[in-house]
Amino acid sequence: MKFVNIIFCILISVFGFSLSAQENPFIEMADKPYSQYFEYLEGNIYKNIEQRDSIWAKHIVAQMREAANISKNKKWRLEADFCESMYQFFSDQLLIKPNQKQMGSLGAIFTDKMLSIVQQAKKMKAFDVELRAMYRVWDFYGYHLKNYEFAFQYGLEFDKTLSKVSMAEFPLRPHYYAEIGKLYYYFQEYETALIYFEKGLEGTAMTHNLSITNYIKTLWNNKGLIYRNHYNDLDKSDSCFLQILKIEIQNLDQQSVYDSFHTRKEYELWRGIAKGNLGTNHYLRGEYDQAIPLLQFSIEKAVEYNDFNFPYAIGKAILLAEIFIELSDLPQAKFYLDKAADFLDRLQKRSSVSDVKTNIELWVDYYKTMNRYCRMTGNNEQALLYADSTAAMQTQLEDEFNLRKLRLVEQQIHQEKLNAETFRTKTYFLGLIIISAFSLLLIMLFILLYRSYRKKQDAYRELVNKSQQWAKMQPQTETDNFASPATLPDVADLSLMKEIKRLMTEEKLYKNHSLTLDFVANRIGYKPYLVSGAINRCTKKDFSTFIGEYRIKEAIRLLSGKNVHQFSLDSVAFDSGFNDRRNFNRVFKKMTGVTPTEFLRFDVSP
Numbered sequence: 001m002k003f004v005n006i007i008f009c010i011l012i013s014v015f016g017f018s019l020s021a022q023e024n025p026f027i028e029m030a031d032k033p034y035s036q037y038f039e040y041l042e043g044n045i046y047k048n049i050e051q052r053d054s055i056w057a058k059h060i061v062a063q064m065r066e067a068a069n070i071s072k073n074k075k076w077r078l079e080a081d082f083c084e085s086m087y088q089f090f091s092d093q094l095l096i097k098p099n100q101k102q103m104g105s106l107g108a109i110f111t112d113k114m115l116s117i118v119q120q121a122k123k124m125k126a127f128d129v130e131l132r133a134m135y136r137v138w139d140f141y142g143y144h145l146k147n148y149e150f151a152f153q154y155g156l157e158f159d160k161t162l163s164k165v166s167m168a169e170f171p172l173r174p175h176y177y178a179e180i181g182k183l184y185y186y187f188q189e190y191e192t193a194l195i196y197f198e199k200g201l202e203g204t205a206m207t208h209n210l211s212i213t214n215y216i217k218t219l220w221n222n223k224g225l226i227y228r229n230h231y232n233d234l235d236k237s238d239s240c241f242l243q244i245l246k247i248e249i250q251n252l253d254q255q256s257v258y259d260s261f262h263t264r265k266e267y268e269l270w271r272g273i274a275k276g277n278l279g280t281n282h283y284l285r286g287e288y289d290q291a292i293p294l295l296q297f298s299i300e301k302a303v304e305y306n307d308f309n310f311p312y313a314i315g316k317a318i319l320l321a322e323i324f325i326e327l328s329d330l331p332q333a334k335f336y337l338d339k340a341a342d343f344l345d346r347l348q349k350r351s352s353v354s355d356v357k358t359n360i361e362l363w364v365d366y367y368k369t370m371n372r373y374c375r376m377t378g379n380n381e382q383a384l385l386y387a388d389s390t391a392a393m394q395t396q397l398e399d400e401f402n403l404r405k406l407r408l409v410e411q412q413i414h415q416e417k418l419n420a421e422t423f424r425t426k427t428y429f430l431g432l433i434i435i436s437a438f439s440l441l442l443i444m445l446f447i448l449l450y451r452s453y454r455k456k457q458d459a460y461r462e463l464v465n466k467s468q469q470w471a472k473m474q475p476q477t478e479t480d481n482f483a484s485p486a487t488l489p490d491v492a493d494l495s496l497m498k499e500i501k502r503l504m505t506e507e508k509l510y511k512n513h514s515l516t517l518d519f520v521a522n523r524i525g526y527k528p529y530l531v532s533g534a535i536n537r538c539t540k541k542d543f544s545t546f547i548g549e550y551r552i553k554e555a556i557r558l559l560s561g562k563n564v565h566q567f568s569l570d571s572v573a574f575d576s577g578f579n580d581r582r583n584f585n586r587v588f589k590k591m592t593g594v595t596p597t598e599f600l601r602f603d604v605s606p
Helices: 002-015 025-029 038-046 054-071 075-096 100-124 127-144 148-162 173-186 190-201 213-229 234-246 257-285 288-305 310-326 330-350 353-376 380-426 428-472 491-505 517-524 528-539 543-559 569-575 581-592 596-602
Strands: none
Touching: 025 054, 038 075, 054 075, 075 100, 075 127, 100 127, 127 148, 127 173, 148 173, 173 190, 173 213, 190 213, 213 234, 213 257, 234 257, 257 288, 257 310, 288 310, 310 330, 310 353, 330 353, 353 380, 353 569, 380 569, 428 543, 428 581, 428 596, 491 517, 491 528, 517 528, 528 543, 543 569, 543 581, 543 596, 569 581, 569 596, 581 596
C-alpha cells in the first residue's frame, strides 16, 4: 500500500494528471459561489472523511490543486490544504486512538494548520474557507479537547465573522449557530443559547434545501425546548414545534432511491420528534387526551427510524406512564414503564462516557415514576426503594454537572494565570497592582456575598419559624367590626362552621385526595352553597384555600417531626392530602414563602 501511494504521488507530480472538468469536478466549481457546490463538498468529500483511504485523499487534494492552477483561483489551494489537514487529523485519530494528552498534541498541530488557513482566507476574502476552518478550531476545543474556556472565547470571534454572511451566501450558517447555541445550552446558559438559535434561523423562512432543513429543524426544536423548560411559555414552545411540521420534503423525485429513502426517513423521524414535544406540552397543561396519541406516535417513529434515539423514546414512554397513573389506568402505566425500562437497558449497553448525564437524567425520571406507580398499587416498601434510588441518582447528576462547571472554572483560572504571568514579565509593577486590586475586589465581593447569604439564610429561618407557629394555630372566625352585616357570620354559619372544623380536626377529612365541596356538604347534610357561604363568612377564604391551609399545616407538622428524613417529600405531600407533588410545592410556597425543600434545610426545631 505504501509503494502504491508513492507511485501515485510521483505520477501526480510528474505528469500532473491533467483532468477534464468531467474527471475533476472542482474545475467547474472553481469560479462558482460556495452556495452552489457546498452540498457536494459536505456530502461527498468531508462527510465520513476519516473512513477514506490515503489514496483517495491524495487524489482529491491533487484535483483541488489542479483546479486552482487551471482557474487561477488561489482559494482552491486553501481548500486543498483544508482537506489534507482534515483527513490527516481524523485518520491519525483512528490509527493512534489517542488518550487525552495525545489528543492535545494532535489537536495542537491540527489547530495551528486551521488557524493558518483562517489568516490566509481572510486576506483572500474567501469567507467560506475561513468560516469552516474557524469552526474546526472551535469544534476541536469545545468537543474533542473539552477546553470550554477557549471554546467560549473563540466562539465570540467565530460569531463575529459568521454574522457578516447571510444564509444564502453560506448555507452552513444555521448548522454552525445551532452548534454554538448547544454549547451554551449544555451549560444551562439558556438566554444566550436562544440568541444563537435565533441567529441561525435568520433568512431560513423560504429555504427548502434538503441539505439544511435538518439544521433548521434542530434550531426550531431547541428553541421550543428553551421556551418550555426555561421560560415556561408553552404557547411559544408549541409554535416552534409546529414550524418543524410545516417543513415539507421538496424535490424528492430528483434524488436517487437511496437518498430518497433516507430523506423520507429523516422527515418521518422529525415528525415524530415534533409531535412528541407537542404531546409533552399538552401533558404539562393537563390535556391528557391530546397528549397520549402524540406521545405514542413519537415513540413509534423514534425507534422505527433511528436505532440510537432511545433517550427520546424513553422520555416519552415515562410521560405516558405518568399520564396513565394520573388517569388511574395502572396496567397501561405499567406497560409504558416496562417499555421505558427496556429502552434504558438497550441504551445502557451502547452508551459512551459522553452520554452519562443524559442517562442519569432518564434514570431519575424513571425512578420517580416507578415510585408513584408503587404507591398507587400500595407497594409502599418498593416505593421507598425507588425514592432512595431517585435521591441517589439526583445527587450523582448534580455532582456531574458541578464537575463540568468546576472544569470550566479551572480552565478559566488556568487561563487567567497564564495571562497574568505573561503580563507580569512585561510590566511587573503594574501587574502587581492589578492583581492586588483584583484580590481586594474579590475579598470585598466575597464579604458582600457572604453577608447577603447570611441575611437570606436568616430570612428563610424566620419564614420556617413563622410557618411552624402558624401551623399550630386553629382557623379563626372573622368578626371584623368594619365588615358589612351581609358578610358577617350568623348563628347558623357558626354552628355549621363548628361541624366543618370537627371534620377537619377529628376526622382529618382534608387528607382525602379527592375531597370536594359536595363531599363535605353531603357528609354534614347541608347544601354545598351553605357550606361554601359559611366558610367564606367565617374565615374570609374560599373552600380550596380553607382545605389547602389544613393540608399545608399537616405537611409542616410532618416536616417538623424527628423522623422526617426517613420519608420522601412525595410521601409527605401524599400524607397531607395532595396527590400531585408539583401542586404541593406550589401551594406550600404560596402559603409559607418557602419550598418544602427549603423548609427542611432551614428548620432548626429540636
